[in-house]
Amino acid sequence: MIHTLLKKYPQATVYGIDISDASVSKSLDYNKQAVSEGRCIVTMGNANCLPYEDEFFDLITATETVMFWDPIDDSLREVLRCMKQGAYFVIGIEAGSKKQSRFWSKIVEGMHPYDAEFMEQHLKDVGFSDVKVFRKNMYACLVSRKLYRN
16 A cells, blocks of 8 residues: 555655564565655554654555454544544455454454444544445445544
């Protein structure tokens, strides 16, 4: 995802975070040109305690990662904290249905393969607005925003 965003938005600085040192190293190596230009910053960290200022990002993406966020609501609140007013949060998941969620939970230890309906409700519960779910085959994409209403 980092590489794709760097190519699509050549003027942007793209940040990445992963709990795995190996994944951070691989991402830094894979995107070394953008890293050397200061356009790509990847650090080790946890979604429950993001190392960014309040209202820092215009867009946050999470592709095939929320299934490891536990507790999920704490991580979602952290993401919301780091988003600017009007910013978007885009989540890509493979377990788009309850059946797929049950399948994946039996295969990978420590994984919480949240289905699209679960994620939609939790996004709304923690304060995300304008939550939309898009499906294609077994995949789901959830798009939400940080909007304050008076």
